[in-house]
Amino acid sequence: MFPAPVARASRLSRMGYRAALFLSLALWLLPLAGVALTSVRSIDDLTRGNLWGWPSETRLVENYAAVFSDSRMAQFILNSVLITLPAVAGAVALACMAGFALAKFRFRGNLLLFVIFIAGNLVPFQILMIPVRDIAIETGIYDTRWALILFHVAFQTGFCTLFMRNFIKQLPDAMLDAARIEGSSELGIFWHIVLPLVRPAIAAIAALTFTFVWNDYFWSLVLVQSDDVRPLTAGLQSLRGMWLASWNLISAGSIIAAIPPVLLFLLMQQHFIAGLTAGAESD
């Protein structure tokens, strides 16, 4: 193990390590803590300049209630959910299918397709922006949730396919051949054997994709414009113009926007990290 385990060191250095852990973590999350603290402050505190001290009065309920009553935050959250969940489901479903095909079938162009999926996922969004918006306008889905859902499914499928393909490739061929001899069709193998075995990979990729789509800002600016369909990230930025110096409300809004991905991350930590670091260990 590198560096040398602290557990074997003296009592003093163990305590020192713990203290250093605590301090560095506090420093690392300082900006976040400042925002969390501000989100429960009164506007009086802000104008008086009490930013780091304890709030003179805790306005947790009032501030967060104000965010929902003064703005269309509830609508933004609903929009984000209605965009993110179908997009994740779609991308994961398509990636499982495409991943199985690329991992377990030999055909000409297999590797080329794989490379295209990876490369397409690394392109800068700006090169897609104008044509994708035009497609959305011409097909009448511009400024609807469908524009964002379809685009995210298409784009995220690239990364998800890369991930699923590598995972499915590790399944032993002998197992699939055994099923073939039993008389199972290829689609039957996919449904009854491959899918149940790749559940952990599906969890990992779903958690990651959820975070990517939920946190997207660029496409929310490009593909929608009305508050009825705008997701949380774009909604939050538009509220900034309305609230100007009400940093306590903006902070509360930021915290609200951060909660779903953070919760998901905490619930699915192992899967999430496995997904993030897939490339780092498979070498």
Place this chain on the structure above:
Amino acid sequence: MPHPPRAMDNASAPPGRGALSDWWWRNQRALTPFILLAPACLLFAVFVLYPIAASIRLSLHDWDGVGPQTWVGLANFAELFGDPVFYTALANNLCWLALYLLAPVFGLGLALFLNQDVRGIRVVRSLFLFPFVISQVVVGLIFAWFLNAEFGLLNRLLGSAGLPAVAPLESGRWAIFAVILAGLWPQTAYCMILYLTGLTGIRPELIESARMDGARGGRLLWHVVLPQLRPVTFIAAMVCVVGALRSFDLVAIMTAGGPYNSTMVLGYYMYEQTFLSLRYGYGAAIAAVLFALMGAFVGLFLWRLLRREAA
């Protein structure tokens, strides 16, 4: 008409239930991959591949977004290469890229620090990853306010320490560094988790035998640990390069390219020229340059990946 079964056919295909069913059973092995790939390929072609070609085509035209498009050849690019804002944006992107390469360094440092087996370390690692999990919009808002000259938390801290106030986001010289700093926060967290995973995969016997030979600390890290972490370093660097060239959210939230275009990056300049100045062709030309830049780096990445695949 009945076909005699061939050797590659499924051994126990059910007896004929009509020509179509027969045909399917005989060919399903060959057809399945294409059926499974079709939806993904179709969507990817429509929303990713076609737009790339369409953008490059558009970069050779003048267009206001509604009227007819007029062919102008390379005029957009000629104008671009004489445009001072373009050079500012390009320089900022490269500066971003260079500074983002600090993320793997800091990330490695953090990972080494956190690679201990003490109680509660899992929770601590997760908390360190928080900045990466939350949206860049939120990160941008947090830092915009943290660094805000009037109400900012930073100036309160400086003030209580008796130091003069600063206004990084209003300075043409420092604003870009403030924005990149905000980006380094989640980026470092990401690199940290990559290295932590890499460190758990290190072969302990190599470390132990190097220790027997008297290697310690920096020498052990440099000669034994880092070589084993090379694939991780490569991925971390790649992710940072892509992230630096993609930068948009933080600029849009924190400075909108200002003051006086000093924090302009290619991604934001393209957006601004297209939707605010309604110069779609010019915007597409900026996007094409960004695409070429990314292509150079992605090419390197794919080349390495393919070599690994072939091995």
